[in-house]
Amino acid sequence: MAISLSKGQKVDLTKTNPGLSKVIVGLGWDVNKYDGGHDFDLDSSVFLLGDNGKVTSDIDFVFYNNTNGGNGSVVHTGDNRTGEGEGDDEQVKINLANVPSNIQRITFTITIHEGEARNQNFGQVSNAYARIISEDTGEELIRYDLGEDFSIETALVVGELYRHNGEWKFSANGSGYQGGLAALAKDFGLQVG
Template sequence: MAISLSKGQKVDLTKTNPGLSKVIVGLGWDTNRYDGGNDFDLDCSIFLLNANGKCASEKDFVFYNQLEGGNGSVVHTGDNRTGAGDGDDEQVKVDLAAVPAQVERISFVITIHDAEARGQNFGQVSNAFCRVVNEETNQEIIRYDLGEDFSIETAIIVGELYRHNGEWKFSAVGSGYQGGLARIATDFGLDVG
């Protein structure tokens, strides 16, 4: 039975699941109908952050054009451009035991591709969720349903895997941003110029 989290909640991952090292972080969403005439393309991006909350280099930014980071310990399984169908829309495989020591947090972000130009925002997105699955057993361990708290935002920091006293934990962040991926990337220390 998965632990269901609310915004702001944190939960142990490896301490309560001894031997767990390979997880899949699945993200999903539905888009509401609207007359903008443009398709929605939501994207998952992952930031590998050091103790200062920053990416040490561009290699610590994983997304649809750079599917691996952390020496192969974090792997984005590919871009889903439509969000059609049930279940996870995009997935990220994380080998917790292989994440480089300098990476203290792995932040999972969902953004709307080209949101400004298309006049799209998270007010038009529903049923967004993030879940953590044990890759070996395919058992869902954690689920975080984001709810309908967003309106004008074009990016959301959904959740984070982070180290604490040698163990991995998960935090349901649910923090919305305007300015899309560029704004978050800049906050995480990347030069997006």
């Protein structure tokens, strides 16, 4: 039975699931009725952060154009450009046992591709969620439904896996940003051109 989280909650992942090392983080969403004439393309991205809350290099930013990070321990399975259909829209596979020791936090985000230019925002998105599944058993361990708290934001920090006393925990962040992916990337220490 999955643990259902609310914004701001934290939960043990590996301590309560001994032997767990391979997980899949599934991210999903639905687009409300939208007739602005543009595609509505949401993207998940992952930032691999050190102690200082920043990436150490560009390779610590995992997304549809850089699908591998953390020496292969974090793998983005690819871009879904429509968000249609049931189940996860995008997934990230993580081998927790192989995440390099300098990476303390794995932060999951969802952004709207060209949201500002297309006049799109998360007020037009519903049913956004993140869930963590055991890759070995397929069991859903943690689920976080973001709710409908966003209106003008074009980027969301959904949640993060982080190390705590040698174990991995998950924190449900649910914080919105204006400025899309560029604003997030800058906050996490990437040089945005």
